[in-house]
Amino acid sequence: MRLATAFSTVLLAMAAASQLVAEVTKPNIVLILADDLGYGDVQCLNPERGKIPTPHIDQLAAEGMIFTDAHSSSSVCTPTRYGLLTGRYNWRTRLQRFVLYGYDKPLIAADRLTVAGLLQKNGYTTACIGKWHLGMGLPEGEPDPKITDGPLTRGFGTFFGISASLDMPPYAFIDGDRFTQPLTTTKTWMRTGAAAEDFEAIDVLPTFTRKAIDFIEAEAKTDKPFFLYMPLTSPHTPIVPNKEWQKKSPIGRYGDFVMETDAIVGEITNSLKRAGVRDNTLIIVTADNGCSKAARVPDMEKKGHYPSADLRGLKTDIFEGGHRVPFIARWPDRIEAGSRSDQTICLNDVMATSAEIVGVTLPDNAGEDSVSILPALLGKPIPNQREALVHHAMEGDFAIRQGKWKLILCSHSGGVSDPKYNSEKSRTLPENQLYDLSADLGETRNLQAEHPEVVAELTKQLEKIIANGRSTPGEAQKNDAPIKLRKVHKIKK
Structure with a gap:
């Protein structure tokens, strides 16, 4: 069952990779995180069943590497962002389900090392430009509070963005630890709440793009490497493509919004070239989870576009369509152009990867x-x-994945797809789902009855991962809260 590798082999492989990095200077790192972009929304990943043009992401893939088996650590926003920036699963914290809201308290502990903090300690200038959605010290009801415990206290030297999703108040830009305008009015994008007078959802993406380009151009003139984390607000709701992108896609407004998202990737990559730092920049484009039901998926499928490609499920689900995400990386002269990797990776891996790039060892209480x-x-x-x-x-x-096997510890989707977690139908199904992804990527054949030994072994392994406070070698750590292996949901008829 286990995919173990001899310790000596591990050390040799790590040494070889470290030697390769030692031969180059520290690269700039740009990480663009799209919001609710499905695996099948990227044309080069879904050429047969994808109908939305994504020429800039496709070009990046042609110049770099496609990962076909990359995963967010969760099928919704906040948990994935926690995992990406800390290298630790969100369910080890107080956040056992769902997401945070705009006024919620910070999820990342003040003393926890983040990717930004790690790189900052190793000579990088760090910036977060975009959607934070990890909680901050933001007093509700005050029109112009000083913000505490935000990105500036979690390793970022610069922050320009919004506190949570674009459909969650407060609706206002934050520059550093202050709103750019006081919250003097009320606005609604799905949810109603405090807002700045001039803040409009449609202006957010262009503003983030300008700020990111300004950062790149300024940092390119210095002798320090930089880390730009750019978590976008698209194509998440509200689906508000700008005028120049409206009616560009035959799929509808969601297609327009994906095309605008792709264009932003193009603007960022072009800015790296203009600034003269393209060749020493590792750029990664990925997403926090799968496509949302709010994109009106059945309507898109009728037009021939399948945002999850051949995968089952959507955002929120435990199925592959919920958490298998686009992941494309370019690093000229380091990553082979037009290459592809089928190795299983996770967005949590950004932490350990960054540590190896700069040649440091993570402490036991970081990147678990x-x-x-x-x-x-x-x-x-x-x-x-x-x-x-x-x-x-x-x-x-x-769910737990090892090699070809994926074990889901519930009878339902865990999200919005059928069978829903609170449905009567879920009562009639086995309490476990076991899929052989090498033969059944669409998760259509539950093999739990045929392979009880696999179910038992993977369940035991998940219990160990939870109990040890880590899934990698190192000293055992404590979780922040009690964790239930199986959730009990109220059944709605």
């Missing part, structure tokens, strides 16, 4: 669920340092 994918980027196998990959659904349900 992160493995360096630097070898894969350089065309090598990833040493097997993680026992297995754990998936998490919106309602808190677990």
